[in-house]
Amino acid sequence: MQAIDAQLAHVWMVRAFLKHSDESQTDEELAEVHRDLYDYMLALGAALKAGDAETYLKLATKKFSRLRKAAKTFAEIQPEVSSHTNFQMAVLSLSRAVSELGGLIAGAPSAGQAVPDAGSSGTA
Numbered sequence: 001m002q003a004i005d006a007q008l009a010h011v012w013m014v015r016a017f018l019k020h021s022d023e024s025q026t027d028e029e030l031a032e033v034h035r036d037l038y039d040y041m042l043a044l045g046a047a048l049k050a051g052d053a054e055t056y057l058k059l060a061t062k063k064f065s066r067l068r069k070a071a072k073t074f075a076e077i078q079p080e081v082s083s084h085t086n087f088q089m090a091v092l093s094l095s096r097a098v099s100e101l102g103g104l105i106a107g108a109p110s111a112g113q114a115v116p117d118a119g120s121s122g123t124a
Contacts, residue, residue: 001053004060004104008044010097011037011067014090018074023081029073030081036070037094039063057108064105071098 015037024030043063047056071094078091 001048001051001056004044004056004101004108005048007097007100007104008041010093011101012041014094014097015041017086017090021082021087023087027077027081029077033070033074033077036066040067040070057105060101061105061108064102068098068102071095 015034018024018030018034018037021030024034040063043059044056047053047059074094075091078087081087
């Protein structure tokens with residue numbers, strides 16, 4: 001849960017950059033990207049605050065395709081939105097964070113599966 005949340009810090013920064021850019025005021029597709037990024041993080045917030053890892057991972061998995069789609073859309077539209085280095089770096093940052101999130105979610109224990117202790121070797 002904490003590793004996923006750490007990657008979401010990168011997503012948050014890209015979202016904030018996009019939300020406050022002049023381009024998002026005039027480009028509805030770009031505005032939709034920053035709203036989708038926010039929606040993903042909002043969906044996970046309550047479970048994070050409650051320390052409910054099972055619900056958090058369930059929601060992170062369920063909503064991930066929408067996050068991945070937003071990142072893909074941003075990468076596709078970025079060249080026509082702006083060629084500025086800030087936008088290029090935002091695409092790289094978001095793409096990397098979403099890729100890392102995908103790996104973390106795929107490697108997370110499924111619901112009902114016990115999470116091994118850090119000091120445990122897993123053998124009896």
